[in-house]
Every structure is written in C-alpha cells, then in structure tokens.
Amino acid sequence: MSDVPPVLALDALADRAAELDSADPLAHVRDRFATDHTVYLDGNSLGALPTAVLPRLTDVVQREWGELRIRSWEESGWWTAPERIGDRIAPLVGAAPGQVVVGDSTSVNVFKALVAAVRMAPEDRDEILVDAATFPTDGYIAASAARLTGRTVRAVPADAIAEAAGDRTAVALVNHVDYRTGRLYDLPAVTAALHAAGALAVWDLCHSAGALPVTLDAAGVDLAVGCTYKYLNGGPGAPAYLYVRAEHQPRFDSPLPGWNSHADPFAMADEYVAAEGAPRGRVGTPEILSLLALDAALDVWDGVAIADVRAKSLGLTDFFLECVAAAAPAQRLRPVTPVPHAERGSQVSLSCADAGGMMRELTARGVVGDYRRPDVLRFGFTPLYTRYTDAWRAARVLADILEERPHTRPDAHPDTPAGIRADAPAGGEREGTP
Structure with a gap:
C-alpha cells in the first residue's frame, strides 16, 4: 500500500x-446520545450529551426544586443520591454495592484517598509513590498530602512503580491509563506487587472507567478515584467518585470530615463521628443538579x-x-x-x-x-x-x-x-x- x-x-x-x-x-x-455530523473524538475529555439528561434536569429544576423545594431532599431522594448513583457506577468499575460514593472533584477525592491511605499505613512507611508523568494535579495533590502527613513524594516512571515499592512505601498513586499516550497499565499485577511490598494502592480511573473493564474488587484495590465527565458522559464539571474497599471503610479517616459524612448529620454535634460505609467519603452538601444529570446519563448503560x-x-x-x-x-x-x-x-x-x-x-x-x-x-x-x-x-x-x-x-x-x-x-x- x-x-x-x-x-x-x-x-x-x-x-x-x-x-x-x-x-x-x-x-x-x-x-x-445527541449527535450531529461532526466526528467527535474527544470523549476522553468530555463525553457527548445523552438525550435522557435534558428532560431529567427539566423535571429536577421545575418540579423537584421549583415545586417541592426543600422537601426534595427526602421525597426526591436528593440526600441519598451520592450513594445511590455510586452504586450505579460500581458495576462499571468492578465493585460490589456500598463502596462507591459520588461527589466533589477528582482532585478532592485524590486528596481524601491519599491522606486516608497514609493514615492507614504504618508510621515507618514515609513515602508516597507517584507516576512521574502523571496529570499534574495528581502530583500537586500528592505533594500536599505528603506535607500534611509528614511524608515525602517519590516520582518514578509508571511502568516502574511496582518494582519501586519497598518497605518505606505507604501508598502508590497509579494511573490506569496514561492521559497523554493512552497506555493501559496492568491494574491487577501492579496492585498485587504493591501489596507484596506492604503498600496500599490508589488508582486513578479517569481514562479507563466506561471504556474498558475495571476490576477493583477482584484485584484487591484499596482505593480508587475517577471523573464522570469523560467516558461516563456526566457533563462538564460532573462530580467525581471515590471507591473505598469495604474492608478499609472502618479505618478510612478522611482529611475533610464534613457534616455530610457524620454519623448523625443533623445532630449538629461539636464532635465528629464518622458515618459507616461509603458515606464516610462525603464532605459537604451534594451537587444536586450535576449529580442528577449524571444519574440520567448513566441510563445509556442499560443493557x-x-x-x-x-x-x-x-x-x-x-x-x-x-x-x-x-x-x-x-x-x-x-x-x-x-x-x-x-x-x-x-x-x-x-x-x-x-x-x-x-x-x-x-x-x-x-x-x-x-x-x-x-x-x-x-x-x-x-x-x-x-x-x-x-x-x-x-x-x-x-x-x-x-x-x-x-x-x-x-x-x-x-x-x-x-x-x-x-x-x-x-x-x-x-x-x-x-
């Protein structure tokens, strides 16, 4: 040719x-989806609009907000939306129900996951590993988490993270897919290697969830984060999600303990007591409009x-x-x-x-x-x-x-x-x- x-x-x-x-x-x-004659090959940045979103948001704005108003927190299920929608995402990332909560941005969830992972690790594990070519914010967040917890960050090539983990490694932040090159990394193998070294694994799923199989539960992943505006088509600024493996949830100590993750949010207590299960990953009031747009967008996965x-x-x-x-x-x-x-x-x-x-x-x-x-x-x-x-x-x-x-x-x-x-x-x- x-x-x-x-x-x-x-x-x-x-x-x-x-x-x-x-x-x-x-x-x-x-x-x-709402499509036209354009060849749209940027769904790895912003997914196309599912046709179910507009009528759903119209109902949310006109009826749930416009008519029911404050009653919608209970009557329309607003309060439980972060967990309910998390359970809809769970099958797409290979997770059983009760381990995924939706809310906040990817960056905020990376921060929560990294700090919580360091707090679960032994005190003598004083380093956080990151992919040297990671999306910059992940690196910034890792550095901030290290300063907060008295650890250091060590950047290594993504394909060397498994071998780089040692007896000082508390946690590694790993990208499932490299955002520049599109290279896919072996999630089960890297997770197993990190566990063999005594370290925890936090995976960034932004460029994989919704495009290929992800096996969080089967691979024994500890924590994971991901956005919903790419292959999950949740819309610009759609909230991210946080996965915390069920066995780790009792020890998940969030660095952002907001009233929404309190065991009794409306007690307005001075002392913080963490909720059980996935709600521990919540912080403040849910982003209802974008959450429910995402909820409607997930209908495209039916069947x-x-x-x-x-x-x-x-x-x-x-x-x-x-x-x-x-x-x-x-x-x-x-x-x-x-x-x-x-x-x-x-x-x-x-x-x-x-x-x-x-x-x-x-x-x-x-x-x-x-x-x-x-x-x-x-x-x-x-x-x-x-x-x-x-x-x-x-x-x-x-x-x-x-x-x-x-x-x-x-x-x-x-x-x-x-x-x-x-x-x-x-x-x-x-x-x-x-």
Missing part, C-alpha cells in the same frame, strides 16, 4: 468501515456489557491505526499509543509536527479531538457512540490536511518515550481537559 497515494489507500477502507458499523452490536446505543464496549474500543482503535498508516508515512504521523491490546486504553495519540495547528484545522473541518504539547494529537474513542466511519473520516481529513501542508517531521525528544516530554505542560487553546 506504500506505493498507493494516501487518499486512494484510505478510500479503499471506506467500505470496510461501513461493514463494521453494520455488524456493530452497540450501534443502537448511539441513538441514546450494555462492558466486554462489548472493550471489544469495540479495540476494534475502533485498531481500524483507526490502520487508516492512519494509510493516510501518511510514519515520519509525519507517528503513533505513540501502544499497539498491543493489553497495553492500550481507548484513545490513539499521534506525534505530529505543529499538533496545535493540526488540531485547529481538523476541528474546522469537522473532526474534533485535542492535543498535548509539544507534539501529540489525541483522539478518544467512546464505543457507545463512535462509529467506524467516524474513524475513517478522521483519517481521511488528516490525509487531506497533510497533503496540503509542507512535509515536516514531528519534533524528536529522544530522552523520553514516544517523543513526549515529561515536563510538557498541559493546557492552552484547543487542548481540552485531561
């Missing part, structure tokens, strides 16, 4: 995309098996990588997402010169992804609504843009894997959220 012009090579794959879509067992789920989601995710990313190979030579678009399925999340990252300019041009032509400095284009594949024809169209537009642009090579950074600078900052125009 190397002697065939990219446009012709890609056009030869169009029929296969249509065939794959016609055989897709999840094709009907796309109808549960959907996560195994089917994973199979389609791998199929989509395989097909997109094939299309990219046809679209351009490797010196112009170099995949940095691992090829082996066991190491791949649900996104494809490509190293490309002028990634920011390329993404702006892609967006102008109806293909929405995002980028990370200095040279990474990110494309997130949400199997519930992304089609194989979307993957093909994205590659086709990439080929058109590259054909119009001068031939420049991606920036090379030989000191870090796949050309990604570990110190490259996030943020900026059209870079989206993590």
Whole structure:
C-alpha cells in the first residue's frame, strides 16, 4: 500500500468501515446520545450529551426544586443520591454495592484517598509513590498530602512503580491509563506487587472507567478515584467518585470530615463521628443538579456489557491505526499509543509536527479531538457512540490536511518515550481537559 497515494489507500477502507458499523452490536446505543455530523473524538475529555439528561434536569429544576423545594431532599431522594448513583457506577468499575460514593472533584477525592491511605499505613512507611508523568494535579495533590502527613513524594516512571515499592512505601498513586499516550497499565499485577511490598494502592480511573473493564474488587484495590465527565458522559464539571474497599471503610479517616459524612448529620454535634460505609467519603452538601444529570446519563448503560464496549474500543482503535498508516508515512504521523491490546486504553495519540495547528484545522473541518504539547494529537474513542466511519473520516481529513501542508517531521525528544516530554505542560487553546 506504500506505493498507493494516501487518499486512494484510505478510500479503499471506506467500505470496510461501513461493514463494521453494520455488524456493530452497540450501534443502537448511539441513538441514546445527541449527535450531529461532526466526528467527535474527544470523549476522553468530555463525553457527548445523552438525550435522557435534558428532560431529567427539566423535571429536577421545575418540579423537584421549583415545586417541592426543600422537601426534595427526602421525597426526591436528593440526600441519598451520592450513594445511590455510586452504586450505579460500581458495576462499571468492578465493585460490589456500598463502596462507591459520588461527589466533589477528582482532585478532592485524590486528596481524601491519599491522606486516608497514609493514615492507614504504618508510621515507618514515609513515602508516597507517584507516576512521574502523571496529570499534574495528581502530583500537586500528592505533594500536599505528603506535607500534611509528614511524608515525602517519590516520582518514578509508571511502568516502574511496582518494582519501586519497598518497605518505606505507604501508598502508590497509579494511573490506569496514561492521559497523554493512552497506555493501559496492568491494574491487577501492579496492585498485587504493591501489596507484596506492604503498600496500599490508589488508582486513578479517569481514562479507563466506561471504556474498558475495571476490576477493583477482584484485584484487591484499596482505593480508587475517577471523573464522570469523560467516558461516563456526566457533563462538564460532573462530580467525581471515590471507591473505598469495604474492608478499609472502618479505618478510612478522611482529611475533610464534613457534616455530610457524620454519623448523625443533623445532630449538629461539636464532635465528629464518622458515618459507616461509603458515606464516610462525603464532605459537604451534594451537587444536586450535576449529580442528577449524571444519574440520567448513566441510563445509556442499560443493557450494555462492558466486554462489548472493550471489544469495540479495540476494534475502533485498531481500524483507526490502520487508516492512519494509510493516510501518511510514519515520519509525519507517528503513533505513540501502544499497539498491543493489553497495553492500550481507548484513545490513539499521534506525534505530529505543529499538533496545535493540526488540531485547529481538523476541528474546522469537522473532526474534533485535542492535543498535548509539544507534539501529540489525541483522539478518544467512546464505543457507545463512535462509529467506524467516524474513524475513517478522521483519517481521511488528516490525509487531506497533510497533503496540503509542507512535509515536516514531528519534533524528536529522544530522552523520553514516544517523543513526549515529561515536563510538557498541559493546557492552552484547543487542548481540552485531561
């Protein structure tokens, strides 16, 4: 295929995309979302809008808030929403009921989980391990937790965390999927290695939950956090969730003991007594509007098996990588997402010169992804609504843009894997959220 012009090579794959879509067992789920003609490949930053959300929020605002008002805390189930919605998320992360609570941001939940984990660890375990290339906030939070608890932070490459844990390690904060490269890490194996070293494991599931199987209970994970606005489609600013393994809940000592996590919240007691179970992870008044938007968004999972989601995710990313190979030579678009399925999340990252300019041009032509400095284009594949024809169209537009642009090579950074600078900052125009 190397002697065939990219446009012709890609056009030869169009029929296969249509065939794959016609055989897709999840094709009907796309109808549960508000979609248009845009190729939306940024669900790893912000998921699409489920159609059930607007009527649900309209009822919440007009009837539950507008008519029932304060009565809705009891009559509409507002007070118990964090646990009830947590139990809806639980199957998506491989957890039994009663271990997931929804509320606060991912950053706040990372802080709660890390400090609580350190407080559960023996006093002589004085270090917190973090992924050296983690999303910056996780690193900031880990440093703050270390200052608060008198520990130190040691940053190591993600693939070395299991081996790095030793008799001084209290806890490791680990990303299930790397937000830049889309690399998937072995949650059961890393958790087992940390436990063998006597350390606790806190997993960040932001880029995995809702896109691939997560096995928190089966793997013996201690604590986990995740956002709900990516693959769970909860909407911008949707509250995050906190998983605390049932056996750890009696010892979960939150650094943010709010009235909502009190054993008797309305006693207004001077002394704090923690509630039993998952409510220990709560802090203040729940974010009702965003919570109930998330509740409605989770309806899209009715009748959907996560195994089917994973199979389609791998199929989509395989097909997109094939299309990219046809679209351009490797010196112009170099995949940095691992090829082996066991190491791949649900996104494809490509190293490309002028990634920011390329993404702006892609967006102008109806293909929405995002980028990370200095040279990474990110494309997130949400199997519930992304089609194989979307993957093909994205590659086709990439080929058109590259054909119009001068031939420049991606920036090379030989000191870090796949050309990604570990110190490259996030943020900026059209870079989206993590």
